[in-house]
Amino acid sequence: MKKSVDLELVATTKRYGTTTAVDAIDHKFGAATYSCLLGPSGCGKSSTLRMIAGHEYVSEGDILLGDENITDLPPAKRGTAMMFQNYALFPHISVIDNVAFSLRMQGVNREARHRRAKDLLELVDMSDFADRLPDQLSGGQQQRVALARALITEPTVLLLDEPLSALDPFLRIKMRLELKRLQRELGISFVHVTHSQDEALALADEIIVMNGGVIEQAGAPRSIFNAPRTEFVARFIGGHNVIDDAGKQIAIRADKLAVTKEDLSNSERPASVRDIEYLGSSVNLTLSTPALGDLTAALPDQTFFNDPIEIGATVFLSWKAEDAHNLAA
Ligand code: ADP
Numbered sequence: 001m002k003k004s005v006d007l008e009l010v011a012t013t014k015r016y017g018t019t020t021a022v023d024a025i026d027h028k029f030g031a032a033t034y035s036c037l038l039g040p041s042g043c044g045k046s047s048t049l050r051m052i053a054g055h056e057y058v059s060e061g062d063i064l065l066g067d068e069n070i071t072d073l074p075p076a077k078r079g080t081a082m083m084f085q086n087y088a089l090f091p092h093i094s095v096i097d098n099v100a101f102s103l104r105m106q107g108v109n110r111e112a113r114h115r116r117a118k119d120l121l122e123l124v125d126m127s128d129f130a131d132r133l134p135d136q137l138s139g140g141q142q143q144r145v146a147l148a149r150a151l152i153t154e155p156t157v158l159l160l161d162e163p164l165s166a167l168d169p170f171l172r173i174k175m176r177l178e179l180k181r182l183q184r185e186l187g188i189s190f191v192h193v194t195h196s197q198d199e200a201l202a203l204a205d206e207i208i209v210m211n212g213g214v215i216e217q218a219g220a221p222r223s224i225f226n227a228p229r230t231e232f233v234a235r236f237i238g239g240h241n242v243i244d245d246a247g248k249q250i251a252i253r254a255d256k257l258a259v260t261k262e263d264l265s266n267s268e269r270p271a272s273v274r275d276i277e278y279l280g281s282s283v284n285l286t287l288s289t290p291a292l293g294d295l296t297a298a299l300p301d302q303t304f305f306n307d308p309i310e311i312g313a314t315v316f317l318s319w320k321a322e323d324a325h326n327l328a329a
Helices: 045-053 095-105 112-121 137-149 171-187 197-203 221-227 231-237 301-306
Strands: 009-014 019-029 034-038 059-065 080-083 159-163 189-194 206-211 213-220 238-243 248-253 258-260 272-278 284-288 295-301 314-318
Touching: 009 045, 009 295, 019 206, 019 213, 034 197, 045 080, 045 159, 045 189, 059 137, 059 295, 080 137, 095 112, 095 137, 112 137, 137 171, 137 197, 159 238, 171 189, 171 197, 189 197, 197 221, 206 221, 206 231, 213 221, 213 231, 221 231, 231 238, 231 248, 238 295, 284 301, 284 314
Parallel strands: 034 189, 034 206, 080 159, 159 189
Antiparallel strands: 009 019, 009 059, 206 213, 238 248, 258 314, 272 284, 272 314, 284 295
């Protein structure tokens, strides 16, 4: 495999007619990094990925891979490879010929390309299926073939568009682990588009949260989850309360909200318990407060069951100053 290098977007913009789908974004994807582009539908994730892949023209700005400006290069010449959401396998040719396809396009002879395709099938643990047709495979197996097919070009960056969304929840978690392991083993960069917060948190070395064609926040999963910088990120990443606290807008994690039956810290923040949800390792309380609206508190199951609280009870809320994160307007 090739040496991994940085991939950089410089004021990269995509317009479709009068719609600006991606608005002059700047970002450096580190070498050998697993990055997730995360955001709601329509925020510009796929357009960004397709511009990196060369499947979509860049309206303005540049895309650099290492020392090379790849903005206007055709897809096969830029050192990237794309794995599509629906895998896009050719239905009438065998698994091994699917994997070998781009080598065939390059004029590599049959023996050499099959040898290489076998190596790739081994990498994704699909050696026993080389002679099958795609529709004789399960969804997870098709995905492995699609991965092998993308990787045979030895890309510096593998681009994945919602790669797990066609799988059932059990398989999704299994393949998630395999993608991460593969990226680590190959030592190349993966850029993975998803609208799933859990997926991004579990997989990424860096999460890039997009909204309305711009990057809202980029950083390590833990810093995004712990310290969202905007209301959008706090709400989108989930598990947070967004509170207007004496004119200051703050985000506070649901599991950092202390709930007590007496007002121990004189916080003077009473709340009434509206709903209680048992989630296994934690219990979620929905709380109505006169001053702060509805809030969610997540208590560890032990804490809750040691001294259970009932619906309708009045409780008091407090939090540590360091757990309150100021949000930009
Ligand atoms: P995401 O992947 O985050 O769902 P997209 O990049 O697909 O977002 O889309 C961003 C915006 O660009 C949306 O408003 C979408 O409707 C628009 N868009 C995407 N593709 C096209 C296209 N081929 N023609 C016109 N508008 C498009």
